[in-house]
Amino acid sequence: MKKKLLPFFVILIFGIIFIIFYKGLEDTNIYTPNLNVKKDIPIFNSKDFYSDKILKSSDIFESNKIYLFNIWSSWCVPCRQEHPLLMTLSLNDKINIIGLNYKDNKKNAVNFLQELGNPYKKIFIDVDGIKAIEWGAYGVPESFLIYNNKIIKKYIGPLNQNSISEIKQLIK
Secondary structure, three states: OHHHHHHHHHHHHHHHHHHHHHHHHHOOOOOOOOOOOOEEOOOOEEEEOOOOOEEEHHHHOOOOOEEEEEEEOOOOHHHHHHHHHHHHHOOOOOEEEEEEEEOOOHHHHHHHHHHHOOOOOEEEEEOOOHHHHHHOOOOOOEEEEEEOOEEEEEEEOOOOHHHHHHHHHHOO
16 A cells, blocks of 8 residues: 555655746746836936046036936947947937946947947946946946936837837937
């Protein structure tokens, strides 16, 4: 009798374990941030990319103008992928693109811009990554659409054709 019950209990235990793990795979606990939060932009000081002069963000972001604040690095492969889209978007005079060079070697960043072009009106330097954290960035690239000194849309990851179309619709 024990020999007949033992395989039954082993199969039952493995079956229960399988069901528990299978249900666990179906339940995703991935945090998705709210990307449409209208909040004030962070106020910060940083060095200008080209002149090394200290810039105040409050002097750059003016009311009643639309900005795309893009966090990028030369070592970032997705930044390279989105760069042609930024170059095209920079031709639109209704939007100003501001860059934040994140944890980058300046020589590499300069080479990156010389090779691919510079879509940015101004570029801030973020050597230690603190300014990106103040913006609530998770990594690079990330972009923030700004109007009246408020973040109206956040784009996590590289911009694509859909996000560029959405930006163009918002700035009309």
